[in-house]
Amino acid sequence: xxxxxxxxxxxxxxxxxxxxxxxxxxxxxxxxxxxxxxxxxxxxxxxxxxxxxxxxxxxxxxxxxxxxxxxxxxxxxxxxxxxxxxxxxxxxxxxxxxxxxxxxxxxxxxxxxxxxxxxxxxxxxxxxxxxxxxxxxxxxxxxxxxxxxxxxxxxxxxxxxxxxxxxxxxxxxxxxxxxxxxxxxxxxxxxxxxxxxxxxxxxxxxxxxxxxxxxxxxxxxxxxxxxxxxxxxxxxxxxxxxxxxxxxxxxxxxxxxxxxxxxxxxxxxxxxxxxxxxxxxxxxxxxxxxxxxxxxx
Ligand code: PEP
Ligand code: MN
Numbered sequence: 478x479x480x481x482x483x484x485x486x487x488x489x490x491x492x493x494x495x496x497x498x499x500x501x502x503x504x505x506x507x508x509x510x511x512x513x514x515x516x517x518x519x520x521x522x523x524x525x526x527x528x529x530x531x532x533x534x535x536x537x538x539x540x541x542x543x544x545x546x547x548x549x550x551x552x553x554x555x556x557x558x559x560x561x562x563x564x565x566x567x568x569x570x571x572x573x574x575x576x577x578x579x580x581x582x583x584x585x586x587x588x589x590x591x592x593x594x595x596x597x598x599x600x601x602x603x604x605x606x607x608x609x610x611x612x613x614x615x616x617x618x619x620x621x622x623x624x625x626x627x628x629x630x631x632x633x634x635x636x637x638x639x640x641x642x643x644x645x646x647x648x649x650x651x652x653x654x655x656x657x658x659x660x661x662x663x664x665x666x667x668x669x670x671x672x673x674x675x676x677x678x679x680x681x682x683x684x685x686x687x688x689x690x691x692x693x694x695x696x697x698x699x700x701x702x703x704x705x706x707x708x709x710x711x712x713x714x715x716x717x718x719x720x721x722x723x724x725x726x727x728x729x730x731x732x733x734x735x736x737x738x739x740x741x742x743x744x745x746x747x748x749x750x751x752x753x754x755x756x757x758x759x760x761x762x763x764x765x766x767x768x769x770x771x772x773x774x
Contacts, residue, residue, distance in 0.1 A: 490685040493642045495649035496656065498687045505687045507627045507655045509584050509603050512547055514627070514657055515689030519754055520718035522548035522586050522604075522691070523743060526733035527555050527563060528570035536725045538577035540740040544747045548604065549574065549583040550720060554590050555732060556610050563731040571601040578603075586629060586720075592620035599624045609634045609661055609696070612644050622651020629657040629691065629720070634664045638678055642686060657689045658682055659720060662697025671699020671736070674707055679714045690715075695722040695736045704738055705746040712753040715760055721746075 491497045507514040514520050523546040528534050538549050553570025555563065566573070574585045584603035589595055590611055598605060605628045611617055612633035621628045628648055632641045645656050660679060662672025674697035682690045692711035694704045708719050724730045724737035738746065 486685050489639055490642055493646040496642055496645045496686050496688055498685055502687045507657055507689055509627055515717050521546045522550050523721045523723045524550040525724050526722050527552045527731055528566055528573050529731050531573055533725055534573045534577050537723055538581045538583055541723055542581040542583050544744040548586050549577055550586045552588045554588060556590055556608050575601050592616045595620040595624050599626050602626060604629050607631055612636055618644055618647040619651045622648050622653045627655035629659050631659040631661050634672060638681055657691055659691045659693055661693035672697045676710055676714055679716050683715050689717040691718045691720055692716045693720040699736050701736055701738050708746055709753040712750055713756050715757055
């Protein structure tokens with residue numbers, strides 16, 4: 478694509494040759510069962526922050542599937558800032574995720590925190606999630622290069638886009654080209670939200686990389702009332718999908734209840750998304766011009 482003329486961006490990102498956009502590779506589509514992430518579908522991944530119990534997970538899986546989600550999220554191994562917080566159900570959580578997949582047909586995404594767990598989690602997960610705190614765990618990234626599953630790589634909360642793509646390059650160099658990038662908010666001086674959703678990350682990443690880009694509005698917002706509007710923003714700027722936290726009873730959630738949507742809120746959000754997705758198409762056409770214009774200053 479000869480319109481990619483921003484010299485700063487080309488210099489900054491083209492060294493990550495396996496993940497940077499080139500004339501020969503402008504878009505990669507990651508296939509998960511019958512889903513095409515990065516293709517024409519807008520793929521919504523939804524579910525609880527953590528798998529807590531069979532009834533919590535099954536109820537949520539059914540509710541999000543009915544509302545149009547295609548992938549069930551849920552952490553079995555949780556990276557918690559406090560050692561006293563709920564750490565996840567471990568392998569029992571993985572078994573429940575498998576059961577939910579059998580019951581609903583949803584694909585499964587779950588977090589992997591350590592290279593030692595990669596083999597086990599790959600037996601249960603359709604997509605391996607790398608959390609913000611693990612974006613620079615190079616031993617983990619290398620192990621994921623050989624896991625045989627697509628990887629959703631979250632941006633580190635203090636990482637630049639260059640650093641995000643550097644981590645993606647490590648996974649690709651280690652043998653796995655199936656990588657989905659995820660913007661989940663970064664640390665800034667702003668305290669009104671848990672993190673600052675860097676909405677510009679989406680068109681920049683789409684301009685410089687061929688990889689799909691997903692937005693996680695939940696961890697960016699930290700509060701459920703902002704999740705639907707940030708999801709609409711993500712749709713408009715060209716994201717390939719969302720990763721959203723949903724819980725049957727958010728006030729009782731063992732983690733991230735404040736930012737989890739109720740079933741009714743999630744259903745409403747999904748129902749309201751289409752007009753914003755319709756706006757995405759014309760903006761896709763504008764994207765290369767946006768890059769060319771960026772090169773002029
Ligand atoms: C999560 O998805 O629940 C999670 C821990 O996300 P992050 O790594 O973005 O904080
Ligand atoms: Mn969470």
